[in-house]
Amino acid sequence: MSRNLKELEACIGYVFSDKQLMKRAVTHSSYANEHRLSKMECNERLEFLGDSVLEVVSSDCLYHKYPEKPEGDLTKIRASIVCEPTLAYCAEALKLGEYLLLGKGEEGTGGRGRASIVSDAMEALIGAIYLDGGFANAKEFILRFIMNDLEHKQLFYDSKTILQEIVQGRTDEPLSYELLQEKGPDHNKVFETQVLIGKKVIGKGAGRTKKAAEQVAAYHGILELKSMETVPAPKSKDNNAGKKG
Missing domain, CATH: 3.30.160.20 (Double Stranded RNA Binding Domain)
Structure with a gap:
């Protein structure tokens, strides 16, 4: 069973106007398939959108944070921050896996702790915040929960x-x-x-x-x-x- 999504809102410091949008962000395709929901009801489209928003915000953040670094170094740092293991690491701090809606099969095989699933959900949550509250709120979430403590995240990645x-x-x-x-x-x-x-x-x-x-x-x-x-x-x-x- 997933936890109450109000707890997640309190954790991330953002309250959704569209609760269905938030629910979709934590709905894995296995849950949608099992409950015969439309393909559009899982978080894959939001993940696609959130990935793009994350790339823009992270690029902007690194560009201004490291004015002396060339493009190649910035690309390497960005890759260390937006990769699957690091996003899963960030999601773990939010206990995001505990809020996911998973199919029974995925639940039974440890899906809540699988890096690929929770990192995708992290990007879907970014996409949902972007649609619900605009770019500024999505950027605030990314800076607070992903682009923080960059030195340690780079160490963790490599x-x-x-x-x-x-x-x-x-x-x-x-x-x-x-x-x-x-x-x-x-x-x-x-x-x-x-x-x-x-x-x-x-x-x-x-x-x-x-x-x-x-x-x-x-x-x-x-x-x-x-x-x-x-x-x-x-x-x-x-x-x-x-x-x-």
């Missing part, structure tokens, strides 16, 4: 590559990932993974796939290494200081 480069620049010890455990039924598993430098664990993560779990572990590994850089070295103490011979 975490395994970035971590590999950091480790190679610091040590000859190997970087490796270990699967700690698998939980849940076959159709809805959660994998837990840790990442190590040599034998030292520097990060752990969980995800619906092994790859996703490794990505989260690498992200936490990067944060751990960065935090170690900011810790001041302990001051040496002369135990004989101030003592008389």
